Amino acid sequence: MPQTAVAESDTGLTLKELARKHGLSAAGKLPSLPGYSRQLWAYRHFIASYANAKVSSSLGKTRLGVFWQVLTPLINAAVYYLIFGIILNTKSGVDNFVAYLCTGVFIFGFTQSTVSAGIQAVSGNLGLIRALHFPRASLPLAITMVEIRNTIASLAVLIVIVLGFGEPITVEWLLIVPVFLLQAMFNAGLALAGARLGSKLPDVRNLIPFLMRMWLYFSAVLYPVTRFTDHLSGWKLQVVEANPMLLFIDLMRHALMEDVPLAADPMVMWLEALAWTLVVSIGGYVYFWRGEKGYGRG
Amino acid sequence: MTESDRLVPTVIVDDAHVIYRIQQSASPGSGSPLASFKRLVTGTKPATMREVHAIKGVSFVAHKGEAVGLIGTNGSGKSTLLRAIAGLLPIERGAIYAAGQPSLLGVSAALMNDLPGERNVVLGCLAMGMSPAEVKAKTKDIIDFSGINERGDFSSLPMRTYSSGMGARLRFAIAAAKQHDVLLIDEALATGDAKFRRRSEQRVRELRAQAGTVFLVSHSEQSIRDTCERAIWLESGLIRADGPTDDVLKEYEAYVKR
Numbered sequence: 001m002p003q004t005a006v007a008e009s010d011t012g013l014t015l016k017e018l019a020r021k022h023g024l025s026a027a028g029k030l031p032s033l034p035g036y037s038r039q040l041w042a043y044r045h046f047i048a049s050y051a052n053a054k055v056s057s058s059l060g061k062t063r064l065g066v067f068w069q070v071l072t073p074l075i076n077a078a079v080y081y082l083i084f085g086i087i088l089n090t091k092s093g094v095d096n097f098v099a100y101l102c103t104g105v106f107i108f109g110f111t112q113s114t115v116s117a118g119i120q121a122v123s124g125n126l127g128l129i130r131a132l133h134f135p136r137a138s139l140p141l142a143i144t145m146v147e148i149r150n151t152i153a154s155l156a157v158l159i160v161i162v163l164g165f166g167e168p169i170t171v172e173w174l175l176i177v178p179v180f181l182l183q184a185m186f187n188a189g190l191a192l193a194g195a196r197l198g199s200k201l202p203d204v205r206n207l208i209p210f211l212m213r214m215w216l217y218f219s220a221v222l223y224p225v226t227r228f229t230d231h232l233s234g235w236k237l238q239v240v241e242a243n244p245m246l247l248f249i250d251l252m253r254h255a256l257m258e259d260v261p262l263a264a265d266p267m268v269m270w271l272e273a274l275a276w277t278l279v280v281s282i283g284g285y286v287y288f289w290r291g292e293k294g295y296g297r298g
Numbered sequence: 299m300t301e302s303d304r305l306v307p308t309v310i311v312d313d314a315h316v317i318y319r320i321q322q323s324a325s326p327g328s329g330s331p332l333a334s335f336k337r338l339v340t341g342t343k344p345a346t347m348r349e350v351h352a353i354k355g356v357s358f359v360a361h362k363g364e365a366v367g368l369i370g371t372n373g374s375g376k377s378t379l380l381r382a383i384a385g386l387l388p389i390e391r392g393a394i395y396a397a398g399q400p401s402l403l404g405v406s407a408a409l410m411n412d413l414p415g416e417r418n419v420v421l422g423c424l425a426m427g428m429s430p431a432e433v434k435a436k437t438k439d440i441i442d443f444s445g446i447n448e449r450g451d452f453s454s455l456p457m458r459t460y461s462s463g464m465g466a467r468l469r470f471a472i473a474a475a476k477q478h479d480v481l482l483i484d485e486a487l488a489t490g491d492a493k494f495r496r497r498s499e500q501r502v503r504e505l506r507a508q509a510g511t512v513f514l515v516s517h518s519e520q521s522i523r524d525t526c527e528r529a530i531w532l533e534s535g536l537i538r539a540d541g542p543t544d545d546v547l548k549e550y551e552a553y554v555k556r
Contacts, residue, residue, distance in 0.1 A: 049421055
């Protein structure tokens, strides 16, 4: 009596053949990469509204609400201004050190916060993942969108700071847009890769602060890039100069400021930044997609 | 069963196994830094990793228009099986085939607790793949169906202020708003008051009439009897019985009372 399943396949088909005959698809089969991308595109509204929801739920409980998006970078800049601008009065051979420093801090902060949030994009949303079907890449991408929104607010603050410290508005300011877009794509790739890594190896989360700090020091955020170019040579210098964060930060400084020391020729840096962006964004996406069906595990 | 030419399979489970791998917090002794370093060097599996074989080879076929109730004692693997059918839990061996994308509708479905009910409706619908226009058209219906506004304007309050029954009703309403090929319901009908239960049973019947297949996991024999004509009894990851609800329930009751 219990064997209804077998009794019904009296046509002699195995279950596998029966499934094929009626065109059923196997659960947990990885979609093709173009198919996955199409799915993801169909979920763009979900990604956008999830990102909005994330921002409003994180700021919703505070009194000042969305105002924190502007306040956070302002306070950040104020701290650096207090230490480097007033107390230490650092110049380090850069004419406008405060503007130089703030650009570095804000641009690096964009990647830093995307990475640390991206690591938890999957592991922190297991409830959602186990309850609903949607392309999982929506989560790290939504987190990147949140950080993009925050960074746009920071960039507005940054522009005020840079102007306040006497930089003129030039045609080169138009370059802010492509630098920002490249970095956003680069970050999306990092968030995707980080999300898969963080879901497989929760231990990574404990390493991230150290990795990010090391990256900070390698990216000439707190001191001028001439520290590297003056003291290093040969392959060491090449390795340091190939650092994508150094490239993004220097390109942004180049766009915003006059007379700023750069690590290399801007044209070379543009090409390198473009190459990094392509490699990291495509690589991160493919890496994340390959793990798509394993994300509910745990 | 209906005429055999209308028997279109929608879900086929072919000898499926599900194994949970659990990373435990270390037990005293094995958790010292020295011990974990030794494991790293010698490459042995961490002692904190445990395996739980939750589904041990289950096979059945479910058809279009069928409502299948899953019964069994606590920990027998009912919810795990539903998650595996939904494709939310990877299976270890065997295969599960389904028509379209089965959707799991559980009371544990997590939405964003800090956001108002309304925005959760929008978010949930978008996550199920609806277009923004569709969402707009359906939002009011969903909120009306859930009945959370019966005692004032709760839909604009954050979900963390809801009672557990209200939250569960809203989640059910969201998931039931979409036309599913295969709908998996995990204890959802057991929540809410009698009035809502009647409404949700009505909705499940409608969903079934629209030619989907429904799986229902519940501890309430009454709701299984009311909604399902077929029942599968799972016990420690194996099928003990599969057949008409009344027969299976009778066997199950005898087993539980023993």
